Amino acid sequence: MSENTSIAELKLSGTKNGKISIATISQPYGEKSDSVVSVAISLDGNSIEPDWKVHIPKDNIDELIESLKKAKGFI
Numbered sequence: 001m002s003e004n005t006s007i008a009e010l011k012l013s014g015t016k017n018g019k020i021s022i023a024t025i026s027q028p029y030g031e032k033s034d035s036v037v038s039v040a041i042s043l044d045g046n047s048i049e050p051d052w053k054v055h056i057p058k059d060n061i062d063e064l065i066e067s068l069k070k071a072k073g074f075i
Contacts, residue, residue: 001029009047017045028055037061
């Protein structure tokens with residue numbers, strides 16, 4: 001059984017009520033599946049039914065962070 005753990009909820013820039021919700025999910029695809037980080041975007045602030053959601057395997061987090069830094073112009 002999967003378990004969600006909320007990490008953060010951020011204001012979505014450029015919206016009145018939008019949110020970015022970040023959580024970890026253990027066993028998201030059934031028993032023995034690897035944990036993921038879930039990043040959800042809600043334009044109206046409804047984090048229960050977000051407009052977009054992506055699951056990122058924890059093994060990809062470091063590489064993703066480096067790519068996001070490049071996108072922002074830090075690297």
